[in-house]
Amino acid sequence: QRTVKLMEVCRLRSTPIMTFINKLDREGRDPMELLDEVESVLKIDCAPMTWPIGTGRRFRGIYHLLNDRIQLFERKGGEWLSAARLINGLSSSELDEAIGTDADLLREEVELVRGASHGFDAESYLLGLLTPVFFGSALNGEGTPELMDAFVTHAPSPVPRHTDARVVDSEEQKFTGFVFKIQANMDPAHHDRIAFLRITSGRFSRGMRVYHVRTGRNIQLNNAVTFMASRREAAADAVAGDIIGLHNHGTIQ
Structure with missing residues (x-):
């Protein structure tokens, strides 16, 4: 309820909003369901900027929809070990070698997301009509750099x-x-x-x-x-x- 009220205040003031869907390293709801709920409950269009590769124990990385790049996280026993592995291109054979059959599942999900979701539009974001959406695990620092980079790039400067x-x-x-x-x-x-x-x-x-x-x-x-x-x-x-x-x-x- 607090989030709903804060959204109403932001809507009244046309305040730009960025969304981070957290705790992807834990078992939870389907990401597409979460996008639908944000749009229906908070009354704002969603533009996915990143997409999770698996969820819960199968959470393995992030796909960047805008620049067609994959980040795979290195884990051992649930612990983050090192910097992410980068793969350029969803169609890359390197992705198949890295995550096996999950690569085809990711491609299907991304195709669905691109077809069913809104694309990012800077003007709509600044008017408070559309929210760019990021996925990750804040506790492990996975997916958060993309949010911060987008904030630096797209968030408005302080007004007079x-x-x-x-x-x-x-x-x-x-x-x-x-x-x-x-x-x-x-x-x-x-x-x-x-x-x-x-x-x-x-x-x-x-x-x-x-x-x-x-x-x-x-x-x-x-x-x-x-x-x-x-x-x-x-x-x-x-x-x-x-x-x-x-x-x-x-x-x-």
């Missing part, structure tokens, strides 16, 4: 922000940012209070001094943090579009 005085462009060198949320007691052991700041332009570096518009004073940003789920880390540097957390005792409102 309107202020009372002017429009701040994300490519400006001067550091600017705005606080959009203040959260108390994120760490019950310390009863802390964090101000979430989105960087609008420029670059943050630990210890820098900035001008606080509301108070008219300069403040030093020594203990900024970044967040990943419930984990937090000290922020050494950040750029436009990034979000950092500032420890706050009431100065920032």
Whole structure:
């Protein structure tokens, strides 16, 4: 239900969305069924960018639909051993030698996927009408580099922000940012209070001094943090579009 609500918010704001279907190394539902469910429940078109070679214990690699390339993972006893083996071309005899009869099954699945699914369209993605879909196992780092590469290539740059005085462009060198949320007691052991700041332009570096518009004073940003789920880390540097957390005792409102 939370995912459905988040999708509704993204739809209202035309926010681009990328989808990663995780845990392919565990037994689960058929990938085609999952694509159908995403489209029917979340009301968004799916464009598969990668396709899993097997699932569960038979999960052996990823096929890249856009560049016709296969990545086979090396495993022993369920453990990831080394960098993936690359094979160019779904029709390659090297693929048959590597995975045997599974090669023909993969070719059949890919033919079905290409015929039944949407192709990737950058404009539809940026409008929030289509989501590129990736498969893999995040725990083992399998399939995640493709997601990150696509994010770097296709995700929109930070947009300009309107202020009372002017429009701040994300490519400006001067550091600017705005606080959009203040959260108390994120760490019950310390009863802390964090101000979430989105960087609008420029670059943050630990210890820098900035001008606080509301108070008219300069403040030093020594203990900024970044967040990943419930984990937090000290922020050494950040750029436009990034979000950092500032420890706050009431100065920032």
